[in-house]
Amino acid sequence: MTHFRQGRALAAGLVVASLVLSACSSSAATPTPAATPAPAGATPTEAAATIAASVAVTGTVGIVGFDTTSPMDNTFATAAKAYLEKTGFTVLTQDPKGDPGQANTICSQYVTRQVVALLVITFNKDQMAQCMSQADAAKIPVFFSGSPLQDGMAGAVDNTAPPPINDVFIKYLKDNGITEILSLDYSPGTPCRLRAAYREDQLSKSGLNVKESKHEFPIPGQVVDSQNATAAWLAGHPQGAGKYAIWSCFADSSSGAVAALNQVGRSDVPIFTWDLTKAIVPAIKTGQVAATLYLDAPGIGAQDGQLIQAWLGGDTKPQGVLAASTIVTKDNIDQILAAHPEVMQ
DSSP states (O other), X not given: OBOXXXXXXXXXXXXXXXXXXXXXXXXXXXXXXXXXXOOSSSOOBSOGGGSSOSSOOOOEEEEEOOOTTSHHHHHHHHHHHHHHHHTTOXXXXXXXXXXXXXXXXXXXXXXXXXOSEEEEESXXXXXXXXXXXXXXXXXXOEEEESSOOOTTOSEEEEOOOHHHHHHHHHHHHHHHTOOEEEEEEOTTBHHHHHHHHHHHHHHHHHTOOOEEEEEEOOSSSHHHHHHHHHHHHHHTSOTTSSOEEEEESSHHHHHHHHHHHHHTTOOSOOEEOSOOOGGGHHHHHHTSEEEEEEEOHHHHHHHHHHHHHHHHTTOOSOEEEEOOEEEEOTTTHHHHHHHOGGGGO
16 A cells, blocks of 8 residues: 555545547537647647548558457457448457467467558557567558557557546545545556556645555456455445545446445445446446546547558658547536447447
8 A cells, every 4th residue: 555645635526627638539528628738658649630641542451459358448449440441451350368478479460461550459569579570570560559659659549648537536535535545457558557657646746645555457357356356445445434436447447346336335435437338337427437538439440540541651750649538427428428329339
């Protein structure tokens, strides 16, 4: 557990500002856009729609997925596949089940097949060292979906978005005098790792005296493991003995936390998370999930495809773009679902 210094009390209440990060797809459900600092990495472009190639390009693209049991990661892969196929590409996809070793093996197979481009979902560049080396030798550009742009990448769509939910989370801790938190982490995934790093940085700067319990869940198995970890934490943190909150790096681990809370009838521990999946919609509507960040998967798939098109069309300057996103709470969930019915499919 990590302890943080006691800061002065602030007025209670949670104020969640709707936010839209610049991207090619609009998240029109949010009435008041607000600027958010770009994550670490190369400065992203403002709109992926401006970088699509002006000439038709085709060929075979290999997508290295992340894990099909994770709805959001799977949606990012399928959205990119759909966009690329619609624009004339042949697409190969495989599921490494969250295993970097298997992901590199899949990449090697694609390199052997001489694909025109590679798209890696969620994995960090450092985890894909073998893939990057082989692709570089074969002069095949590698794009990443879920990471800031880094040296060696041909392009990247950054959906890590550490500030929006973390900033809301830290404000909630201050405003409500929270004494203990549970953090559900997944360090191997770039988005989760960067979100957690920002959380720790902001906690250390906050002046708060908050005890933090950290749990690393596996993938696959993220929902059940997170449920078990949350249940164990709740047993040691009975209602009324303190003021609590849960930080969860994405929707799957949040589903597990919700299940654990419902199992013991607890409604005193709000969850702050990323991604919007069908499974957590009921918990958002009740406020059990206090805030999440909707990531526009179809829009992100288009951004991935446009980066690939641009490169193959002759624009070989590496480019990074921010993924389209919107903060979601019980106050705007119905509006979000009306604008994005695919969430409930």
